[in-house]
Amino acid sequence: MSFATDLLAFVNDEISLDPDHVAEGSTDLLLTGLVDSLGVVQIVGWIEDETGISIDPADVVLDNFQTVDQMIAYVQRRQVA
Amino acid sequence: MDTIATLPNALRRAAAVHGERPALVDGDHRWRWSELEAVVARFAGELAGLGVGRGDHVVIHRAKSAASIVSVYATQWLGAVAVPVDAMAPAGFVDGVIESCHPKVIVIDDLTDARLADRYRGVARLRPDVSPSPERVDVAPAAPLDDLDGDDAAYVIYTSGSTGTPKGIIHTHASALAYATRARATYGLDEHDVCANIAPLHFDQSTFELYAAPLAGACVVVVPDVMLRFPAELVRLVAGERCTIWYSVPTIIAQAVERGGAADADLSALRWVKFGGEAVAPVSIRRAMAAMPSARFSNVYGPAEVNQCAHHHLDGPPVDGTTIPIGRAWEGTELRLRAADGSILEGPGQGTLEVLAPTAMLGYLGDPGRTVGSFADDGRWYLTGDVVDRDDAGLLRFVGRRDRQAKVRGVRVELEAVETALTSLEGVEHAAVVVMGAGPDARLIAVVEANEIDRRRAIGALRRVLPIAAIPDEILTRPELPRTGSGKIDARAVQRLLESDESPRSDRGQS
Numbered sequence: 001m002s003f004a005t006d007l008l009a010f011v012n013d014e015i016s017l018d019p020d021h022v023a024e025g026s027t028d029l030l031l032t033g034l035v036d037s038l039g040v041v042q043i044v045g046w047i048e049d050e051t052g053i054s055i056d057p058a059d060v061v062l063d064n065f066q067t068v069d070q071m072i073a074y075v076q077r078r079q080v081a
Numbered sequence: 082m083d084t085i086a087t088l089p090n091a092l093r094r095a096a097a098v099h100g101e102r103p104a105l106v107d108g109d110h111r112w113r114w115s116e117l118e119a120v121v122a123r124f125a126g127e128l129a130g131l132g133v134g135r136g137d138h139v140v141i142h143r144a145k146s147a148a149s150i151v152s153v154y155a156t157q158w159l160g161a162v163a164v165p166v167d168a169m170a171p172a173g174f175v176d177g178v179i180e181s182c183h184p185k186v187i188v189i190d191d192l193t194d195a196r197l198a199d200r201y202r203g204v205a206r207l208r209p210d211v212s213p214s215p216e217r218v219d220v221a222p223a224a225p226l227d228d229l230d231g232d233d234a235a236y237v238i239y240t241s242g243s244t245g246t247p248k249g250i251i252h253t254h255a256s257a258l259a260y261a262t263r264a265r266a267t268y269g270l271d272e273h274d275v276c277a278n279i280a281p282l283h284f285d286q287s288t289f290e291l292y293a294a295p296l297a298g299a300c301v302v303v304v305p306d307v308m309l310r311f312p313a314e315l316v317r318l319v320a321g322e323r324c325t326i327w328y329s330v331p332t333i334i335a336q337a338v339e340r341g342g343a344a345d346a347d348l349s350a351l352r353w354v355k356f357g358g359e360a361v362a363p364v365s366i367r368r369a370m371a372a373m374p375s376a377r378f379s380n381v382y383g384p385a386e387v388n389q390c391a392h393h394h395l396d397g398p399p400v401d402g403t404t405i406p407i408g409r410a411w412e413g414t415e416l417r418l419r420a421a422d423g424s425i426l427e428g429p430g431q432g433t434l435e436v437l438a439p440t441a442m443l444g445y446l447g448d449p450g451r452t453v454g455s456f457a458d459d460g461r462w463y464l465t466g467d468v469v470d471r472d473d474a475g476l477l478r479f480v481g482r483r484d485r486q487a488k489v490r491g492v493r494v495e496l497e498a499v500e501t502a503l504t505s506l507e508g509v510e511h512a513a514v515v516v517m518g519a520g521p522d523a524r525l526i527a528v529v530e531a532n533e534i535d536r537r538r539a540i541g542a543l544r545r546v547l548p549i550a551a552i553p554d555e556i557l558t559r560p561e562l563p564r565t566g567s568g569k570i571d572a573r574a575v576q577r578l579l580e581s582d583e584s585p586r587s588d589r590g591q592s
Contacts, residue, residue, distance in 0.1 A: 013537075017544050017552070030307040031144060031192055033169040036549055037310040037336070057340045061314045062307060 003050065003075070008068050010046055015039040025069040030062070040065060047071065053078050087254040088157045088235055089225040091261070091295040092118060099272050099298035106322060107147035107303040114298065117151070120211050122222035124155035129223045131186050131205045135160035136234070138182040141282065142166040142175065142197075143190035145306045148209035149282055152188045153236065153291060155209075157254075160226035161185070163236045164249070165282035168193050168306065173546040176200065177247040178239050181447055231255030237446055238285050238385050241548060243485070245498040249446030250385050252288075259439035260388040261292035263411050267392065268326065268353050268379070272298035275350070277319050279304045279329040284492075285385040286358060289328050299326075309333060312341030316348070323350040327376070330491030331361035332521040334369045344372040357381030357389075358491040360479065361520045363399035370398050382407035382479065385493075386455065387463050388440040390414050391477060406476040407469070414438040417462070418471060426471070433483055434469040435462045485572070487516045489523050492550035496572070499553065502546050503527055506539055511562055513575040514553060527553035528575050530562045 004025070012023055016034045029035040035043070043065070044055050053075065064074040085091050095104065096118035104117040112120065133139060139156040141149055141163060149165070156163040166178050168190070179187070179201055186205045189197065194206060210216055235254045242248035264270070276294050278301050280286035290301045302322045308314050316337050319327060327334070334356055337343045354369065354376040361380075370378060383389040393408025410416045417425050418432030426432040441463050444452030456463055468480040485496040496514045503512035511530040516523050536556050543552050563574035 017549065018541055020541055030310060033549070035310075038554075040310045041340075058313045058342055060340065061311050065311070066307075 004068070004072050006050065007047070007071060011035070011043065011068055015042055023068065025072070026067055028066055029068070030066055043071070047075060051075055051079070085258060085296070086231045087229045087233070088154070088257060088292060088295075089229065091258070091292070092121065092154055092158075093225065095295045095298045102272055102298060103275075103300040104295075104298075105147050105150065105301050105303070110147060112147070116213075117154075119222065120151055121154045121158055122224070123215065123220060124151050124209055124211065125158040125223035125225075126220045127207060127209075127217070128155055128161070128186060129159055130220065131207065133159055133161050133185045135226055135229070137161040137185040138164050138237070139186050139188060140164045140166055140179060140182065140184040141188045142168060142170075142193045143188060144168045144192065145282055145303065147303050148211045149188075150278075150291065150301070150303065151211050152209050153282065157235050158225050159223060160229045160233055162234045162251075164239070165236070165287075166239065167281060167283045167548065170283075170548060171545050172196065172200075173245075174239075174241065174247055174548060178249070179204070181239075181247060181249055182237060229254070231258070232443075234443060236288075238283060240385065240493050241495055241498050241551065243495040243497045245495075245501050245546065248448070248451070251443040251446050252388070253443050256388070256440050256442060257288060257292050258296075259413070260288060261296050263413070263440070264289055264293040264389060265297050267411055268293075268355070270294070270297040270299050270326070274299035274325045274352070275322055276301050276326045276328070277304055277322070277324040278302060279309070279315070279327065279333060281306055284358075285388060286328055286330075288388060289326075289355070312336040312339075312343075314341075316341040316343050316346045319351075320346040320348055325350050325352045326355070327351060327353070327373075328355040328381075330358040331356045331365060332359065332490050335365045335521045338365075338368050338372045343369070348373050349375045351376040353377055353379060355379045355381050355392075357383070359488040359520055359523070361405060362522075363401050363403060363405060365521060366395070366405065367398040370395075380405050380407060382477075383436075383440075384463075384465050384467070386442045387436045387438050387465075390436050390438050390440060391416060393476065404478045406472075406478050408476060410436075410438075414440070416477065418469060429471050429473050431468060431470045431480060434465045434467045434477070436465060437462050487523075487525075489516060489525050489550050490521070492548065494525065494548075494551045499525070499527065499543075499547060499551050500570075502543050502551075503529055503539075503553075503556075505546075506534075506542055508534065509539075511570050513562055513570050513572045515572055515576040515579060517576075517579060524554040525551070526579060527556045528562060528579070529556060529558055530560070531558050532560060534558055 096114045100115035104114040105112040141152045153163040237249040239247040276290045278290035378395040380393045382391040393406040415437040420426045420432045466483045470478045499514040500512045509529045563571045565571045
């Protein structure tokens, strides 16, 4: 299982507020209301635990967390840097 | 200064006096007062073209942007009534609102249009176009309705009632302006101020930016709904736009301090931080004061039915173990406490708060019975249902609710409505919902009488009928719930049971 698949599964199984709506990598999690502010905090914590990177609160912005794809791109940038 | 009797007049005066000054900011888009007036008149023209006129309702159901604010103003321009509804509200709630106010038009965006799908096809839907070069060019701007007066309804704010049916609170131009005038004076608002519009438009805190700002010619910076989930982004916006006034629930202030880097940002333009809508721990305000040293802090009190009616400006950091006062009534408003024996309390003590205020609502839409029941003395004194303590100095402090209404993360939640929704689930016959903790730490806990429950399914089903704030953070099961002598579920006993539990859990209830 890749990190990307795991993250998507975590969002759908543990965070999503609507079990009938299966999010894909490109789904806008915020405008669709699938993820609330508590959900964002939980996702940040999960990514930190899984990857060992520490996420600066200043990086927790719309551009990095609107979709699972954006979260993955953010993590990849951090791991390269 | 001549008297302004209606909201469109406030807007026109701001355009006449402060025409070249900034009025509205949304991302990279900016409108001066003269431009804002033109855009409002133009969108009013579109609404008028769809038959909107005096007294009609216009539901504004879209993610918040400058266009949402323009939609509110344009509706009122025509003497019609603006009804802002959360873009994220569950379908059941949106349907309840539409069936209660029978709107002439629903102002939408792509997402809410898709969510409405084929429901209410008979009602016109409109996407606002507020760009300087609009696509629809054949629209003539509308003139503001000239015989509009202060007693005309201006907006309706819906909250979820205890039965789960939305309850519409009607405010008039007069009640909105009575509030705006006092708010402007209390916080010394002028044309150099920049107000961060943090609250959603369906939440009455936003009436500060919507109505007090035009009176003063102050600028409003729109904070999009989704930004409330990203404290660092909110702090950056408030710093970047040099906002002078912050008004939000304390939870959002706490997040800005704890996760948004408020202490390291340049927030030196802030003059006032206003907070209200829920109880708050002194430590959370102390930290905010340290992070925002240029601002004075003001605790604001008032149910949506009367808007702000009391406030307390803090003299210094609040001390642990104390309750931050909701203060005293502002100008033209009287507050009294009714003791348990029905008498009016003189001097210090505890009682239920009643309010006589020019900022009071007209009533509940389509529910004259409830309107009559919520006022005493010929409909003059509004009965808040809030239990309040008055000290020797006459300062008021919020104690709790007389009924089972609760505040969770700043949103009013009727616990009975959540219980009703839970008992509609398969396999759940009885449920009790209680609030554990206070302020930003308040958590909604549901206990259902069942051996087991599919929590994910349950939360999914609740999402369709309840607002997000009313979704329990945790759903626990018990084979049997405590009952009162009359056989009803005893929510207080459930609360005591949970409080004596030593294992506080913080998951969201997934199994």
